[in-house]
Amino acid sequence: MIRIAVLGGIGSGKTYIAKLFNFPVFNADLEVAKIYKNNRQCFKKLKKKLPGYFSSFPAKKNQIIRAITNNEKNLKEITKFIHPKIKKKMHIFLKNNNKNKAVVLDIPLFLENRLNKKSDILIFIQSNKSETIKRLKKRDNFNIDLFKKFKKIQLPLNFKKKKSNYVIKNNFTEKLVRQRIERILKKII
Numbered sequence: 001m002i003r004i005a006v007l008g009g010i011g012s013g014k015t016y017i018a019k020l021f022n023f024p025v026f027n028a029d030l031e032v033a034k035i036y037k038n039n040r041q042c043f044k045k046l047k048k049k050l051p052g053y054f055s056s057f058p059a060k061k062n063q064i065i066r067a068i069t070n071n072e073k074n075l076k077e078i079t080k081f082i083h084p085k086i087k088k089k090m091h092i093f094l095k096n097n098n099k100n101k102a103v104v105l106d107i108p109l110f111l112e113n114r115l116n117k118k119s120d121i122l123i124f125i126q127s128n129k130s131e132t133i134k135r136l137k138k139r140d141n142f143n144i145d146l147f148k149k150f151k152k153i154q155l156p157l158n159f160k161k162k163k164s165n166y167v168i169k170n171n172f173t174e175k176l177v178r179q180r181i182e183r184i185l186k187k188i189i
Contacts, residue, residue, distance in 0.1 A: 002102040002188060003094075003117065005110050007160045008125030010150060011136040013170040013177075017125055018106040020174075020181050026093045028086050028107040035085055036064065042081055049077050061141060069145040075153065083113055090115065101189055111163065112155055121188050124157075124164035131172065 004021060006014040018025045035042055036059040047054040053067035053074070067074040090105070097103050110116060136142050161167060168180045 001094075001098050001100055003105060003120045004102055004188075005105040005107065005116060005120050005122050006125055007110060007122055007164060008127065008170075009129075009132065009154070009157050010108070010147060011132040012125040012127040013172065014108070014125050015106050017123075017168060017170060017177055017181070018104045020178055021102070021104045021185070023102045023104050024093070024097045024100055025104045025106055026090055028090070028105075028109075031086055031089050032082055035082060036061075039085070042085065045081050046078065049081075050074055065141075065143055065146055068149055069143065072149060072152075075149055079153075083109075087113070087115065108150075109154065111160060112153065121166070121184075122160075122164040123166045123168060123184065124161045125168050125170050126161065127170040127172070135172070 004023070006018045008014050015027060015029070018027070038058070040057055043054065043057045043059050046059060050067050053063050053070075055063070064078070067078065086107070090107070094103065105115070105120075107113075107115060116122065136147065166184050168177060168184075170177060
C-alpha cells in the first residue's frame, strides 16, 4: 500500500486535494473534532489541566480557541492529549485500509510529529499566500490569532516543499489540480 501524504500551509487546499486522489483519506482535523465531541476521558483531562476554559462536555470549539489564544502553553497541553490519540487512529485507519493500492494522509503536522516513513510519497500543496488568506477569512470560524499560533508550530513551508516528492500548485481550479494528480498517480501507481 502506498502512503500519500499531503503537506502545505493552513488553507492551502490539502483536504480538498486529498479527496481528489480517489483513495481512502485519513483526515486528522475531522478526527480531532470527533475526539472533542465524543471522548469524555479527553475532556476530563483537558478540564483538569485547563479548568478555566472547559465547563461541560463536549468541548466546544470556542472554548478550545479561547484556551489556545489566551496562552501559548495551552496549545502544548492540548496537543499532548490529542496527538497520541490521532496517531492511534491513523494506525487503525492504515490497518483497515491495507488492501488498498494507496491511502491519502491529510495530517497538518505530519512531518512535525514524525509520522512519515521513508517510503511515503509526500506531495506539497503550494498556493498563493494572498489568495489563501482571502479564502481563510471567508471561513465562519477563522481567527487570525489562532492562525498565527498554529503557523508558529509548523515547520517552514520551504522545508516541507524541499522534503516533498511532488508539488501541486493549487490555483483553486479543479481541472488543473486533477490533471496534476493524474500525472503523479501515473508515476507512483
